[in-house]
Amino acid sequence: MSVNDEEKYPYLVEEKALIRRALADNKPLLGICLGAQLMANALGARVYPGDEKELGWYPITLTQEGRRDEVFSAFPSQHEVFHWHGETFELPSGAKLLAGSELYSRQAFRIGRSYALQYHLEVTAEMVRDWVKEVPEKRDEILFNLEERVAKLNSWAEVFFDRWLSLAGFK
Numbered sequence: 634m635s636v637n638d639e640e641k642y643p644y645l646v647e648e649k650a651l652i653r654r655a656l657a658d659n660k661p662l663l664g665i666c667l668g669a670q671l672m673a674n675a676l677g678a679r680v681y682p683g684d685e686k687e688l689g690w691y692p693i694t695l696t697q698e699g700r701r702d703e704v705f706s707a708f709p710s711q712h713e714v715f716h717w718h719g720e721t722f723e724l725p726s727g728a729k730l731l732a733g734s735e736l737y738s739r740q741a742f743r744i745g746r747s748y749a750l751q752y753h754l755e756v757t758a759e760m761v762r763d764w765v766k767e768v769p770e771k772r773d774e775i776l777f778n779l780e781e782r783v784a785k786l787n788s789w790a791e792v793f794f795d796r797w798l799s800l801a802g803f804k
Contacts, residue, residue: 634667635670635680635720636649636667636670636671636674636680636720637674637680637681645671648671648675649671649674649675650675652664652671652672652675653675653676655747656672656675656676656744656745656747659745659746660746660747661745661746661747661797661800661801661802661803662747662748663747663748663749663750663797664747664748664749664750665750665752665753665754665755666717666718666750666751666752666753668749669722669741669742669749669750669751670718670720670722670751672725672744672747672749673722673723673724673725673728673742673749674722676725676726676727676728676744677725677726678722678723678724678725678726678728679722679723680720680721680722680723681720681721681722682719682720682721683718683719683720683721683736683737684736685719685736686718686719687716687717687718687719687734687736687737688716688717688718688719688768688771688775689715689716689771689774689775690713690714690715690716690774690775690782691713691714691716691734691735691736692711692712692713692714692734692735693711693712693713693714693732693733693734693740693741693752694710694711694732694733694734695708695710695711695731695732696730696731696732696733698729698730698731699730699731699732699741702729702731702743703796703800704743704748704793704796704797704800705731705732705741707792707793707796708789708792708793712789713782713785713786714752714753714754714786714789715752715753715754715756715761715782715786716734716751716752716753717753717764718737718751718752721737721739721751722739722751723739724739724742725742725744727744728742728743728744728749729742729743729744730742731743731748737751739751740752746800746801746802748797754786754787754789754790754793754794755790756783756786757783757787758779758780758783761775761776761779761783762776762779
């Protein structure tokens with residue numbers, strides 16, 4: 634699914650309008666994967682296919698802004714996360730770029746109290762095993778050390794969500 638598939642999925646128009654209103658009202662949002670692309674697009678940034686799909690475990694590198702960020706500063710400047718996307722986005726006007734990868738230079742951004750992550754912190758081993766069925770040629774690579782990778786990722790997810798929820802005023 635793409636944010637550009639409005640003819641196929643007409644509800645995307647309404648979702649983008651809802652995102653624009655929430656951001657205009659400075660309400661905290663969190664967009665993950667398609668959600669990050671929806672946030673970027675709702676803010677006027679172009680979302681488009683990348684040169685290749687990023688499916689599996691790849692490192693992201695924090696930008697200087699990311700290393701100073703209230704939420705992201707808890708993470709190593711480079712760490713491995715789980716990706717499942719083939720599109721990317723331009724950085725929306727006013728957004729702060731927090732992280733990128735070798736394939737996609739825009740992996741995370743912040744605007745106000747809202748965060749957009751192109752990658753997945755929330756996956757479980759069961760989810761990964763289910764998703765990898767779509768790409769059998771990458772199965773061994775993606776499932777290598779799966780439990781250990783997911784455990785580390787989930788520990789970072791706990792830190793991320795704890796910090797973001799505090800910043801967003803939910804804690």
